[in-house]
Amino acid sequence: DAGVTQSPTHLIKTRGQQVTLRCSPKSGHDTVSWYQQALGQGPQFIFQYYEEEERQRGNFPDRFSGHQFPNYSSELNVNALLLGDSALYLCASSSRWTGGMNTEAFFGQGTRLTVV
Amino acid sequence: AQTVTQSQPEMSVQEAETVTLSCTYDTSESDYYLFWYKQPPSRQMILVIRQEAYKQQNATENRFSVNFQKAAKSFSLKISDSQLGDAAMYFCAYRGPQAGTALIFGKGTTLSVSS
Numbered sequence: 447d448a449g450v451t452q453s454p455t456h457l458i459k460t461r462g463q464q465v466t467l468r469c470s471p472k473s474g475h476d477t478v479s480w481y482q483q484a485l486g487q488g489p490q491f492i493f494q495y496y497e498e499e500e501r502q503r504g505n506f507p508d509r510f511s512g513h514q515f516p517n518y519s520s521e522l523n524v525n526a527l528l529l530g531d532s533a534l535y536l537c538a539s540s541s542r543w544t545g546g547m548n549t550e551a552f553f554g555q556g557t558r559l560t561v562v
Numbered sequence: 563a564q565t566v567t568q569s570q571p572e573m574s575v576q577e578a579e580t581v582t583l584s585c586t587y588d589t590s591e592s593d594y595y596l597f598w599y600k601q602p603p604s605r606q607m608i609l610v611i612r613q614e615a616y617k618q619q620n621a622t623e624n625r626f627s628v629n630f631q632k633a634a635k636s637f638s639l640k641i642s643d644s645q646l647g648d649a650a651m652y653f654c655a656y657r658g659p660q661a662g663t664a665l666i667f668g669k670g671t672t673l674s675v676s677s
Contacts, residue, residue, distance in 0.1 A: 479664060481667075488568075488669045489607075502663060542661050555604065555605050556606070
């Protein structure tokens with residue numbers, strides 16, 4: 447089991463550009479959440495996808511958008527990049543089905559985005 | 563809105579000693595989950611331990627245990643017999659009752675372990 451995989455691991459973009467980050471969830475998981483982690487801070491929830499729809503959203507502007515594909519993988523898109531978007535972007539996968547089993551989120555290693 | 567507070571930005575411990583990391587939270591829900599995650603320099607967030615709010619018994623995982631005080635909304639992590647590999651950033655996180663919903667994290671505590 448490869449766990450949660452994210453690509454790319456590092457990325458440098460210029461202000462105003464657009465970026466796409468990718469995430470493949472852990473096998474058996476159907477829900478993908480994205481978090482932004484600024485240096486020295488805790489992760490902040492961006493949004494969550496389940497059944498190819500955005501189900502929950504944190505306090506992030508519309509410049510942040512996403513998509514989930516039928517195979518449960520997901521993309522995070524950020525338009526009109528700002529210097530303040532520089533952060534570690536974490537993807538977490540989980541399962542909506544509880545059934546008495548563990549329901550915690552598993553995280554990928556993140557994508558380090560630097561905006562210059 | 564739910565909040566999670568970690569009041570210790572940094573903690574240090576000697577190898578083989580015990581250290582306790584503090585966490586408080588605020589919620590109006592009666593059913594929820596609490597977690598401690600470890601984030602080493604490799605960046606990957608690793609689940610250390612979890613606690614269901616409806617369970618009165620404190621969770622334990624080998625050298626890691628929690629002190630869950632529901633009325634006080636407190637959720638501390640105790641690391642016994644500390645090892646050099648325990649050095650990392652530790653995050654306390656809250657999640658509502660529905661599986662797969664958003665985690666709310668504290669700002670973290672950096673733990674250093676000396677030999």
